[in-house]
Each structure stands twice: as structure tokens, then as C-alpha cells.
Amino acid sequence: MSKMGVKPREFGLKPRELGVKKPQFGVKPREFGVGTCVCFSAQCPAGCLCRCPCPCRCPCRCRCPCPCPCRCRCRCPPVAVAAMSRFFTTGSDSESESSASGDETAPKAAGGPYSKPLLLSEDEEDTKRVVRSARDKRYEELTNLIRSIRNAMKIRDVSRCLEEFELLGRAWAKAKGVVDREGVPRFYLRILADLEDYLNELWEDKEGKKKMNKNNAKALSSLRQKLRKYNRDYEGQIAAYRQNPEQSDEDEEKSRRDSEGSGSSSGAEDDAGNFLKRRERDEPRSRYKESESEPESESDEDWGDSASESDSESDEDDGKFTSLASKFLKKDEERRGAERRREEKAKKKLERKSRREEEEEEEEGGEWEKVKGGVPLIKEKPKMFAKGTEITVGLVMKKLNEILQARGKKGTDRAAQIELLQHLVAVAHEHQLGVPLELKIKFNIVASLYDYNPNLAAYMKAELWQRCLGCIEELLELLFAHPEIFVGENVLEESENLSNPEQPFRVRGCVLTLVERMDEEFTKIMQNTDPHSQEYVEHLKDEARVCGIIGRLQRYLQAKGSPEELCRVYLLRVLHTYYKFDYAAARRRQVRPRPQVSPGPQVSPGPQVSPGPQVSPDPQEKEKEDEEKEKQEEEEEEEDSEALMERLCRFVYAKDRTDRIRTCAILCHIYHHALHSRWYRARDLMLMSHLQDNIQHADPPVQILYNRTMVQLGICAFRQGLIKDAHNALLDIQSSGRAKELLGQGLLLRSLQERNAEQEKVEKRRQVPFHMHVNLELLECVYLVAAMLLEIPYMAAHEFDARRRMISKQFHHQLRVGERQPLLGPPESMREHVVAASKAMKTGDWRRCHRFVVNEKMNGKVWDLFPEADQVRAMLVRKIQEESLRTYLFTYSSVYDSISMETLAAMFELDLPTVHGIISKMIINEELMASLDQPTATVMMHRTEPTATQNLALQLAEKLGNLVENNERVLDQRQGAYGGYFRDQKDGGYRKGDGYLRRGGFRQERGNY
Amino acid sequence: MASRKEGSGAAGGGFGSAKGKGKAAAAGDSAVKQVQIDGLVVLKIIKHYQEEGQGNEVVQGVLLGLVVDDRLEITNCFPFPQHTEDDADFDEVQYQMEMMRSLRHVNIDHLHVGWYQSTYYGSFVTRALLDSQFSYQHAIEESVVLIYDPIKTAQGSLSLKAYRLTPKLMEVCKEKDFSPEALKKANIAYENMFEEVPIVIKNSYLINVMLWELEKKSAVADRHELLSLASSNHLGKSLQLLMDRVDEMSQDIVKYNTYLRNVSKQQQQKHQQRRQQENIQRQSRGEPPLPEEDINKLFKPPQPPPRMESLLIAGQINTYCQNIKEFNAQNLGKLFMAQALQDYNN
Secondary structure (H helix, E strand, O other): OHHHHHHHHHHHOOOOOHHHHHHHHOOHHHHHHHHOOOOOOOOOOOOOOOOOOOOOOOOOOOOOOOOOOOOOOOOOOOOOOHHHHHHHHHHHHHHHHHHOOOOOOHHHHOOHHHHHHHHHHHHOOOOOOOOOOHHHHHHHHHHHHHHHHHHHHHOOOHHHHHHHHHHHHHHHHHOHHHHHHHOOOHHHHHHHHHHHHHHHHHHHOHHHHHHOOHHHHHHHHHHHHHHHHHHHHOHHHHHHHHHOHHHHHHHHHHHHHHHHHOOOOHHHHHHHHHHHHHHHHHOOOHHHHOOOOHHHHHHHHHHHHHHHHHHHHHHOOOOOHHHHHHHHHHHHHHHHHHHHHHHHHOHHHHHHHHHHHHHHHHOHHHHHHHHHHOOOHHHHHHHHOOOOOOOOHHHHHHHHHHHHHOOOOOOOOHHHHHHHHHHHHHHHHHOOOOHHHHHHHHHHHHHHHHHOOOOOOOOOOHHHHHHHHHHHHHHHHHHHHOOOOEEEOOOOOOOOEOOOOOOOOEEEOOHHHHHHHHHHHHHHHHHOOOOOOHHHHHHHHHHHHHHHHHHHHHHHHHHHOOHHHHHHHHHHHHHHHOOOOOHHHHHHHHHOOOOOOOHHHHOOOHHHHOHHHHOOHHHHHHHHHHHHHHHHHHHHOOOOHHHHHHHHHHHHHHHOOOHHHHHHHHHHHHHHHHHOOOHHHHHHHHHHHOHHHHHHHOOHHHHHHHHHHHHHHHHHHHHOOOHHHHHHHHHHHHHOOOHHHHOOOOOOOOOOOOOOHHHHHHHHHHOOOHHHOOOHHHHHHHHHHHHHHHHHHHHHHOOOOOOOOOOOHHHHHHHHHHHHOOOOOOOOOHHHHHHHHHHHHHOOOHHHHHHHHOOHHHHHHOHHHOOOHHHHHHHHHHHHHHHHHHHHHHHHHHHOOEEEHHHHHHHHOOOHHHHHHHHHHHHHOOOOOEEEEOOOOEEEEOOOOOOHHHHHHHHHHHHHHHHHHHHHHHHHHHHOOOOHHHHHHHHOHHHOOOHHHOOOHHHHHHHHO | OHHHHHHHHHHHHHHHHHHHHHHHHHHOOOOOOEEEEEHHHHHHHHHHHHHHOOOOOOOEEEEEEEEEOOEEEEEEEEEOOOOOOOOOOOOHHHHHHHHHHHHHHOOOOOOEEEEEEEOOOOOOOOHHHHHHHHHHHHHOOOOEEEEEOHHHHHOOOOOEEEEEEOHHHHHHHHHOOOOHHHHHHHOOOHHHOEEEEOEEEEOOHHHHHHHHHHHHHOOHHHOOHHHOOOOHHHHHHHHHHHHHHHHHHHHHHHHHHHHHHHHHHHHHOHHHHHHHHHHHHHHHHOOOOOOOHHHHHHOOOOOOOOOHHHHHHHHHHHHHHHHHHHHHHHHHHHHHHHHHHHHHHO
16 A cells, blocks of 8 residues: 555656657546546545545545545545535546556546656646547547457457447437547547557468457457448548558647647647657557567556456446455555566666656646546536536525436436435535535435435445445434424425525425335345345344334334324334344343242143133233333333334224234234233234234234244243144144245245246245244144144044044154154154154153153254243153053053053153042043043043944944945936935935035035036 | 865866866857866965055956867966055057967967956955956956955965856947846846856866875964954954945935835826826817826936946845854854864863
């Protein structure tokens, strides 16, 4: 860096060599245009003029050379006036050139030593402004293009030649007007002629052509054709030029000289012109033909460098300054090496250069203007706020509108637009044009930040996002600082009041929308970041900021917003709260022991067999207690997320008029309840909302939210030991086998036939960010364990039942998969564990079952993911004991005449009352044919179970019934219209029980006859 | 055991053969009226199963003998070797020819007159059996298939049955058309697919004499399989198999039902009606009606499901039912006997 800083000075001592370089001045301005600092964000830590908002990531490409600590290489003098800002670029230009190649237009920047002498001008404070004619502008464009063509020619990059040539053609067409007036300029003819020669040469060179890569070869032929066609129009002129190239060169130089120096003092100009001519005669056009000439070889090097460099760089985003910086460093070294090499070579040149410098000093004025004249973007700034004009609100507004009008148009550089707006804010701020105006502009900045990505699917870049966050924060600060300003989206453009202090300020704009959009963008960023990367964590840290903003917005709107707006912002807040487990609250709860029943006994022994309907009496009491308690807590601590959710959601329920927000709020509320194990409240809310009935009419994101809520509800029920409820809640999601998709946590691998690219994009947009995911393995495990606890006793009870229905297909599937295994090793995966546990349970071996369900592996995989893992495990053990007992009784009751309950209690490590309860229940439900003998505490088996043969006979009878049924249908078909016989049969008689089977399509069909 | 029974069987056989002689030409519908089996053949078949068959695996072999009038005399047999995975290229025909040639060398009857097969709880009415018996009967008109039920035999009564395909079924099999219509036309039902041919087991007098001698020496107390009361296993198995068949039957019927529905649906389809309307219009205009065939070509009627399977299943069910009925009748008798015995003892 410092090295770079020094270098120009050392060049400054070099003698000038004017002749060759002169023609290239015309080219340079274009690159300044890009390099010009346009950001003006008034933040340069060095307080220099440029105001580049480094120290980190200068969004503008200025690289202006002020001495700030960043890599932006600003080195412009710290003395400055705002009005001068458009000129400081001249100071920087030489630098930008020496630092080179960071620019997109690097090839030009590497113009090398030619421009270096200009550095001298850095001390000058020339404020003259140049009005450039259309002719200058056009010619400049042309010369730029010509130059790059020549570069391409030199490195034999024909395809690039072709590109540039096409551009040239276009530029030429633009310049038509000028040309018509003044005739075809010499330099243009020259490039045409040169290009033709060059192409012919290449064409003849068969060897070279063979070596050429495909692209180039193709480009060569097409370029040759094009050029031939093109040149036909200028045949005469080219011929004339060929006859007298010297002359034309000279003329051209002169003309260009004129064009560049127009407006400068003629005396100096003449001198320079003469000098030029002299130099040129000394070195006639050598640079185009012979690359051996000294200065040329040097510049050649540079070109090579920068060309390769520019390729890679232009690919990169403008934001990636860190990598750029490293590149610069590298480049630095290269350059230093090259310099050393060059130094000896260039001794003569040095001499010349210094001479030239002197000369330039004489004609400083002219030099200045040339450079300035070439900055195309600068044109915009003078328009933005003409020097000297008093900057008023009206003016700024006008300018703002101007900028905004460009919005959305095709050719608009969105990045530049943002810069311009930021500049405008700075100006407004500087001139104390009032907060409302600033607000107005800032609204627009944020809006254009969002506009930056034209594609809805693409997500914001991180740095843009950061800026956006910053802007919104500033905006909010302003709003808080000036509560008197009325901001609303309903304010018409005409009725806005930005400046009149007598009336209340009115500004059009909606912070809420901006914040909502920001939230969306945040989701998008999270969706598009690899969830396992450090980057994701970094992004996730912003979540706090987002929440902060939402919180502030909420406070702001609470003061002034309408209920609708409040609902929206509350929803935002809710959406950012509902999925987070409130550890703080949980801890508090643990510290203060609850007055009510502790979680252990909460799992009531009796109703567990079928917990669904029986739970009503005590839970309600519990719930009341809960509620009272929660009310207290609400008063005590505002920040308790439960209370917060309650408050926000209540408001939304009461005030919301759009159904969607309320639905979302309810779902989030339920989710939050479920997450914090408040099962009854969650369930009641779910049932009261009747969402189950009409959720299929909602839009997909809400449906995803609904699915998430159901899943969470199921997991909550499981934690509470309500196995049946858990199973019911999870059944729909799990049985589809598409849980991942239904929860919006990833796309299933499907062929493109089922889903085209467009659909896939839409689906991708719906994905829930990773940090909100429900753990799918946990989900499946909970489901399978619940299914196991239900299914295994059921299977044991209905072993001989032909009509047995499966409770859970998926569980059976897993069992079958386990059975199909030729060799059963110890279980590895979660599923294998559950299957192994099921097998153990089938034989009533609860200890083994327990070992399989709760062990190291499973703890790590599943159970430890619960907030109250130990509680859940305790519940599980108990459940396993109970269900194993039931299974045992079902399976082996036929072996016993009587069995002592004490023995059973010892076998299953349950206390006697529990065993008693379970057995009583089984007897009442007629699942177990037995009676209890109180005095001896034994179960007497009654043996009313059918024997195996009887069972078989029953099954056979049933099957035969089916057969007859089916057979009759065939008969029905045959007989068609006269089905009366069967209709009579159906009502009475032997098939009463099976009557329900004959329904649906088949009867309708009969109607058809 | 078998040999004991066979004494009376042989006597009955003698009458049958005498009767059959006169009718041989007149019957026409079946070439064989009676099967006379040599004791040797029976023992060989039983031995074959004892040695090679177990569980529901099936053993098969070739029957040799000759036809005398309308009586098929089976005088010898030899087993097919059990198939293993290793000798996939084993040539059965070659083996049979070799065997027969060898037997001829030692002056044994070498005429191929059918085949035998063991069965598992009477589940032999299958497509495979049908096909091979058809090919046998097609090539050698008088051939029969002997079905040996080892399980029943183990319970104390030799179960050996000879079956032939009825001429009707032969016709149908020749046509290879098992569509509902064809079967209906042929008037085939499960009852008249197979015909059982009465069996007579005959031994030479010398053997009979020896058996009489042996009987004196052997103790009757050893033979009590016949009185075993443990029946539930056999019954359970039979029921299970029967149920499987019933299920299959059910499915088959459903399939057929779907077919019927498809047919009727297609008949009702609109294009046909349209064509008919068009034809009516044309007729009113005096033009010739458009043919209806091309529509049927366009919309192929659904393929009718072959009915042979269901016939076989029905046959099989019938066999099972017979078996179970027989078995239960015997067992009930035994149970009553046991009860009476019990009462008497008490």
C-alpha cells in the first residue's frame, strides 16, 4: 500500500515522453467515470473529501486515494470543500490508475506511466469546469473502444476484438450526427484499416489459425466477414488513408488534441500540439506495428497483467474487497518486480518523462480539463446539485423524483441509484433541510435496496442486507426522535408536507412494510445459507437485531399506529417468538417450585390406557391453577415469552380483521403453548379455533405452519404421557411419508416430471429456515414409540382376529423391515432400536424394551433434545412397564389359571394399585376374560377365549361371508335390474352385520341400469 | 397296513374287471374304468416319500404297466430324482428313457402309463397337475395320476387315489380357451374336471400267503395310530389351507366382478350411443348405417379373466372340504367311543 503511495512520485521525476502517450489521454476519462467516488456517505474516517464509506467495504468502486486506513486507497488531500467533490477525482485518477486493475475497466486503468505525470495536478486547485461537446463525448467513446480493440489485437484475442468491434459499430452509429457534420475522423479509419490488415495477417497465418482455440477461430471468421462488409461503406476513405497514413495520423492527432483540449487556453494548446507533432514524427506509429519499441513493451506487460486480472475481477462482486485487497497486494509485488526490471530500461524514458512533466506544468490548465472532461458520471452530479445553487427542499425533491423515475427502468444501474440517494441524504442533512425530507429519502433508499435484486427468488447479499438493517435502524431512530412527523402510506404525494413547519409534517411511506419486507429478506437469506456453515451462525446473530427492530417498531406503532398495523407488527413479533423455547422462564419455574402437582405424578396412573376422554376432570383444575399462576406471572414479569405471546395474540384475536393474521397468530400461540408443555391449553385452543376443518383452504405457508403446530402438539402430548393423543396428532404427518415436505423443511427428491423448475422454486421459497426446524428424527421416534406403546398390546389382544386393523401402518412397515433382515445385529439407528424394543415388548419383557428405548445412543439421538429430558424418560419407563404388563396378560393369560397381582407388580416393578387399576380396566373393557379375587389379590382367568381351532373356524366363517358377498355382486351384475331379491335380503336376515359392506359405487351402478 | 387292506380290495377288483370287460367299447367316454395296482408299486411310492419328501415338499415318479381291456394295471414305478440347484441341466426325459430301457432289459413292464405324486393335506388340485396330466393324457390316452397322501396314511389309513381328466376338460385344454364363455359352453364345473378311478391293489398269491403268516406273528397292540385322538393340529392345518383358498377365491371373484363392470361400462359409453343415434339419423335419410365393429376395434373390450384358476380353486376347496368332513366324521366317532370308554371305566 504504502509502496503504491510512493510510486507515483518517483515517476513524477521521470522525463516526459509525450509523443507516444498523447493520443491515449482521450481514453482515460472513461475509467475515471467508474472510479469516481459517488458514495458521499459522509463517513470516511479520514475526513477526506471522498467520503467513501470505508473502512471496510466501499460500495462505490472509487478506490479514491485518500489516506484512510482502509484499502480503498484514498489519498486525496484532506482540505476540501463539498462543492469541489466532483473534482477531487482528478486527484485520484492517477492513483486509481496506478493502483490499477481493481477497477472493472482495469485494462484502461493500466494505461501505465502515461498518466502518471498527471499526479502533479494533485496539488493544483483548479476549479474550472468543462462543458464538453457532443462531439467530444462521442469521440471519446470511440477512442476508448478503439483502444481496447488494439489491446485485444495485441494479445491475439480475436473474440474480444469481435465484441469490441460490435460495440464500436454501435457507438459509431450513435456518433453519426457528429460524423455527418465533421466527416469521418481519421482515427476511425485507421482502426478499420489496421484491423483489416491484422485480420488478413491472421487469416493467412494457417499455422497460427490451427493453434487458435475454437472461440477465437470462430470469432476470427465472423469478424473478418463483418469487417469486410463494414469497410465497403468506407472503401474510398480507407484507401485514401492507406495512401497517406502519416498524414492522416497527424491530422487525427491534431483533431483529437483539439477535441480534448477544447475550451482550454489556446496558447498552451498550440504549444502542446506542436510538441506532439514533433514527437510523433520521431516515433511514427511504431506502437501499432512494432511492439519492440521500448515504451510499448512496457505497456504491453501492463496490458497483459491487467487484462488477465480484469477478467477474474470483473467476475467478482464489487463488494468483495478483502479478496481484492489481497489481489492488490500481490499485484503490488508484481509491480515492484516489474518496476525494478523496468528501471534500468526506462532510464532514458525517465529523462523524457521529467521533461514532459515540466511541459505539462506549463500547460497544466489544459491537462486538467482533459481529464475532467472524460468523467461521464460526473455529469450526473452537477445535475444533482449545481454548484452555487441554493439547495432547497423543492430542489432536492425534484432531484429525488428524477432519481426515482429511473427506478425500474431497464438501463438503470441500481447500485448507482442507491449511491445517489445516499448522497442526496447527505446533502439534505448537510443543508439542514429538515428531518421529513431525510425521512422521505431514507424510505426511498431502503426501497431501492430492496429493489436491488430484480428477481424475487434471489436473496439479498449479506452486505446489502446489513446496510438495509442499518438504514431501517436509522429510520426508526429518526421516527422516534421526531414523533410529530406523520408517516403513513395513505398520505398522497401531493399532500405531503416536508418543509412547512406550521402545519404538521406529513410523509408518505410505511415503515411497517419496510420492516416486513426486511423480515422476508431475512428469511430468504437464511433459506439460502448452508445451515451447517459458520456463515449461517453469523446470519443468525442478526436475528437479534431484526427482533430489536421489530420491537422498536412495535413500540412506535403502539403509540401511533392503527389496530391493523399493530396486528401486523404483533404478528411479526409473534413469528419471531413462537418457536423459541423460553429457557429463562423454564428455569424460573424450576427455581420456584410449583404449588400444584409436580410433573412426575402428573402422569396419572389410571387413564393412561386410553388417555383421551378420561383426562377431563383433574386437568381442568390444573388448567385453572395454571391460568391463575400465569396471570400472576404476567404481572410479575413482562419479558416472559408466554405472557408476551398471550398479550400479543389476544390483541390480534380481538382486533384483527384479516383472517390470515389471526390464523397465524393462533397457530403460533398453540405452537408456543405446546413447546412449553402446556398441553391442555394448546389443545383447547386448537379445538376452539376449528382450524382443522378449514385449514385446507389456507395458503401453503399457513398450512406449513399448521403442520408444524400439529407436530409440536403431538410431541407435547407425548411428553405429557398422552400417548394416544400424540399418536393421533402425528399420524397424518407421519403416515404420508413426506413429513419433511409437509413441514417445509426440505424438498423430497422427485423427478422433474412431477414438479417442474418453476414449482420447485416456489416450493423452495416456502421452506422454513433451518433454525426453526422441528427435528425430524425426534418426530419420527416419538411417533414410532407412541405407535409401539399402542400397537403392541393391541396386536397381542387381537392375535386371532381376522378383522384386525392396523393402528399405525408405518410402524408395521418398520416391523416388517426388521423381520426381513437376514441377520439381526444389535440395533444401530433409531428405527432399529424401536423395532427391537417392540420385539421385546411383544414377549412382555419390559426391561429389555426399556433398554432399547432409553439408552446412550437414543439419548444422544432423541431424548436429550427435549427440554425436560429426564421427565420424559421417566414417563417412558412407566409407560413401557404398563404396556408390557398389558401385553403380557394378553399373550399369556391362556397359560394361567390364576395369577397373583403381587407377582405381576414385582415382575413389572409397578406398585400394586397401578397393577390393580390396569387389570380392572382390562376386565371392564372385556379385553381380559378374568375376575379379580380381592382377598388373595389374584386374577382368576375365565378361559372364555376361543381355542385355536375355534378361532380358525371363526376366521373361516368370516372369509366365507366375504366370499359369498363377492359372489353375490357378480350375480348382481349379471342380473342387473332385478336386484330386488338382494335388497330384501339385505334388510333382514343373515347378513345384517355385513350389510354395511354393500354401499357406495356398487349400488349407484345398479341405478344406472 | 396297506397290504392288509389290499386283500379285500383285490377281491373287489376282481369283480370290477369282470364287469368292465363287456362295457369297454361301449363306454367311450373314458378308456380306463379301473386301476389295478401292484403291492410293490404302493410300497415303492410310500418308501419314496419316506426317504425324500418332508413337510409340504412333493415327490413324483413314473408309473409303468399295461392296459388290459378297460383296466389299467400298474405293475411297477420309479421315482423322479429330487431336483437340486446344482444339476439344472438335468434332462428328465433322458432319465426316464434310460430307466425304462433298463427296466426292459430285466424284463419288467416298461410301458408308461402315468405318474404319481405325493400331496400335503390334499392340496394337489393345481394348475401344474392339470397341465402335466393333460400332457400325459394327450400323449398316452390311458394314463392316470396317483395321488398319495402321506399324512393321512400316517394316521392309519392308506390314502391313494387315481385321477384322470374328464374328456370334457381334455377338450377344453386342447382348445386352450379358458374364457367364461368357453367353459360355459363346455359345461365344465369343478365337479366334473377330474374323475376318480377306482383302485384295486392286487398282490400275487404268494405274497398274500406270506402276509397271512406275518399277521399271526405281529402284535395288534402296536397298531393304534387309528385311534389317536390328537386331531386339532391336522384340522387346524386343513382349515388354514382352506381359508387361503377361500381368500384366493374371493379375490378371483372380485377380479371377475371388476371385469364385468368394465364391460358394462363400456357398453354404455357415449360414443356408442352417438354412433347409434347417427345411424338412426342415417336411416331416416336413407343412407346405409355405419358399421359398429370399428368402434369395438377402437375401444377394445376388456380382456376377460381366465376362469380356469377359479375352477381349480373351487376343486381344491372341494377336496379340502371332503377331507375335513371325512376327518371330522372319523374323529367324532373316535371321541364318542372314547367317551363311552371313559364312562364305562368310571
